[in-house]
Amino acid sequence: MAPLARSPYTGESRRLVIAFDIGTTYSGVSYSILTPGDIPEIFPVKRFPHQGHVGGNCKIPTVIYYDKQGRVCVTGIDEFGDFEPDEVENWTKVQWFKMHLRPKSSAASDAADQITPLPPNKTVIDIFVDFMEYLYDCTRKYIQQTFPNQPDFLVSMDRNNAIDFVLTHPNGWEGSQQAQMCQAAVRAKLVPDTDAGRARVRFVTEGEASLHLCIQRGLMTPEMERGEGVLIVDAGGGTIDVSAYSRNLAAKEKNTFEEIAAAQCFFQGLIYVTNRARCFIENRLNGSKFQHNIKYIVNAFDKQSKLTFRDRPLYVPANSQEKDAKLGMRIGSLRLEKEDVAGFFKPSVNCIVDAVKEQRRTAKKTISTVLLVGGFAASDWLYIQLEISMKSLGVSIFRPDSNVNKAVADGGVSYFIDHCVTTRVSKYACGIRCHLRYDSNDEEHRQRSSQVFHDVDGSQHLRNSFSIILPQDTTVSETKEFRRSYYRKSMNRSDFGNLADRILCYKGSSPHPRWTDVDAGSYSTLCNVVDNGQLINTSRYVSNGDYYIVEYDVVLTFGLTELAAQYAWKENVSRRYISPETGPDRCLSLIRVLRNGLSFSFLIACITHNGFARCPAEITYDIQ
Structure with a gap:
């Protein structure tokens, strides 16, 4: 399928659309300048302070550091070389805070129990405000640097209330979560605290944003062209979002889709693989002479090792020159048997397989294709296990180019511009x-x-x-x-x-x-x-x-x-x-x-x- 061909923007005046994808582990921003008569284009923000080369310059870690007074010290950076700022400078590292916004349900509560508590005197809204302020500031600077011949562009957009914001969120987020995100957007001064201001904040599920992204990139298969169902599995850092769609062949517009099953959301993302590994490593090394290495090993597993796991033992950096064969400690690394590491992934793998079966059972059309996107899709182990299971179900599974997995914010802007989904379940x-x-x-x-x-x-x-x-x-x-x-x-x-x-x-x-x-x-x-x-x-x-x-x-x-x-x-x-x-x-x-x-x-x-x-x-x- 060819990439999405857009029509010229038909609005009466210029507008700016900015989409924030505030993920559990990584975040990104995309934008589009809508000019009457011009075909809209979507651009990612590619430069952030302290960013380095994370996510191909389109993503930053969803991390904030606070001092003892609760003031923001550093945002969007995960590592500080060989020292930990919370130890050396008494900063508090806040990560995975998005999960504290989860809906009130038993599954969500169980998942949140595994998340690091928020700092004292900070609510999840407070942290969202600080992170949104940072993203907006970076976005404004990036646009100003990208369009130096239009120095008054952003001032004009602000003055005319011509900036719209799209916030992506997991499929399972509900009205309460959206209300709190809107409250954060107001407090972060993205929009004024008025009905008209709040109306400029839009929401889209990560599943639907991913569909728009795949349509935009021309990733539809021949089966999908014929109107068969496609399942978008957005496996991210915190949640796994499952959404089913099919092309509406009766619609005048070619790229028109309809939801064919109720969307689902599960708390089985990559951070829960890390949490299961943490429990295993702590049980093995607690009370040993390597106990002080646990934090380093867990961090190395999370940042370096887990996505490289394949059908063999995994060696995780341990920052130790001592050995202990019984504990699996070698010079410089901890050996984890493949059966144990596979166990860290198993609940997430089973969750996706069961969700695919349920979506196929309830969908109003045949589902023959699964598109695996999101940061978790980078795991070869996850993909191989799903490929085996999907083959037994007679379903084809594809894993788009990794760049697609870094651009849910692009899909958020596409949602605003293109509105490809016309019916939902x-x-x-x-x-x-x-x-x-x-x-x-x-x-x-x-x-x-x-x-x-x-x-x-x-x-x-x-x-x-x-x-x-x-x-x-x-x-x-x-x-x-x-x-x-x-x-x-x-x-x-x-x-x-x-x-x-x-x-x-x-x-x-x-x-x-x-x-x-x-x-x-x-x-x-x-x-x-x-x-x-x-x-x-x-x-x-x-x-x-x-x-x-x-x-x-x-x-x-x-x-x-x-x-x-x-x-x-x-x-x-x-x-x-x-x-x-x-x-x-x-x-x-x-x-x-x-x-x-x-x-x-x-x-x-x-x-x-x-x-x-x-x-x-x-x-x-x-x-x-």
């Missing part, structure tokens, strides 16, 4: 916890008969029903709607002045979740929706006493990069929608919420039988 069932009218003919209802309560109108109801609005594993396009009808009743009209809802997602194994108190740990709050207004025109009904009722529909729609939630209501029998086009008298405040590379726009209204009630809303996240 919902990862979880999304809905609302509500009361359900009791049905004596339903077996599950009868089992819950002791929990029946009477509503204000005298009808029988059950609590803890999960009302699904957007089902799991559903293909969602730009114009497709998902909606459910709801109502609220109360004896007191004032109760509607503070309406609140939780949008829930179910992450468990049940194909048809019905009750939020069954497998309760698998439900989590996507966001909180709170009405700050007052209901004015609620209708009044009489049934076993006076009560008030508010009726409404919750509508979910999915655009190219946005999943929007609205309340719809009936007015004069016909159904109307709340939207920005309806004007200030019909429209309530628009709150932009970010999740999974998508922009959630929630427009909240309360619905009455006779008319419209104005109810502004807030969206909040449970952030820990």
Whole structure:
């Protein structure tokens, strides 16, 4: 497949797009200057202070050093020659901090237990702010040095709010993680702390960014040209992100793709191979005369040896001139048997193989090709083991040129410019916890008969029903709607002045979740929706006493990069929608919420039988 051919930029004025790929172990930046009438080009930032030749001059270590006062000392450098700054100058080295932003789940928590704690009095947001400031400063200097004939270019872009930022993140990151990254971008002064400023921060999953990168580089196979599925396995430092796509042969645009299975994310990246090696080496050498060499050996394994491992013993530099055959210590190195080293890799290998099987099982099209990208893809051992497993499955696996593995930020810019993915698959069932009218003919209802309560109108109801609005594993396009009808009743009209809802997602194994108190740990709050207004025109009904009722529909729609939630209501029998086009008298405040590379726009209204009630809303996240 030929590399992606772009059309000229059709915007009315120049814009600058900058993508940050803040990885667990390495980071990079790419950018594009969008000029009306010109075909956009994507460029990586190739010069960073202290960088040397890491990643072909396109990547820097995701590392920051702080002094005792918490001030940044050095950023983007991993080694200081023959001495450790935390020992010599009492600096604190912070690495792998991205993993502290992980979602709240048992798997993520178990993975985070293996990560070095953050420094005292520093939050993960604080560290993201410092690192973003550094990346932005390097990017500005690089652009200024690259375009010396346009000294006022960046000043003009800043003044006109014409700089857009794309932040890549693992497939498993959710709204809470994106909200925190957006907060860091504001604090790092990438954008102002306004709705318009935050709207200039976009998110894309690393899996989708990798797809855009592969399309951009022309890495599609003949099978993919025919519309068969391709699996992007982005094996990075912290996570392994698995995403399945296929070409949309019915689309007018040639390079249009659709997601064909729900994306997955696993905490089995390269750092966990290092952690397993660390535990093994510590168990072997603790209490021996080589105990003081453990830190050096683990660091040498991480930086030099692990990616060179093949089907033979591995000799890791040990910084010792003594020998001990029983411990495997030779002069200058520690011998690790191939079976032991293979064990360090095995959980990651098994994770990818199992993920490929699951994606092929659930995908809406045949998957015949796997593209292995990311820093972990540089491991020959990983590739060979996967090649053996994929052959038995009848799947071809390819490992693109290493330069592709260093340019996820390029894919982030391509995502912004090209928008190759037009449909996605919902990862979880999304809905609302509500009361359900009791049905004596339903077996599950009868089992819950002791929990029946009477509503204000005298009808029988059950609590803890999960009302699904957007089902799991559903293909969602730009114009497709998902909606459910709801109502609220109360004896007191004032109760509607503070309406609140939780949008829930179910992450468990049940194909048809019905009750939020069954497998309760698998439900989590996507966001909180709170009405700050007052209901004015609620209708009044009489049934076993006076009560008030508010009726409404919750509508979910999915655009190219946005999943929007609205309340719809009936007015004069016909159904109307709340939207920005309806004007200030019909429209309530628009709150932009970010999740999974998508922009959630929630427009909240309360619905009455006779008319419209104005109810502004807030969206909040449970952030820990």
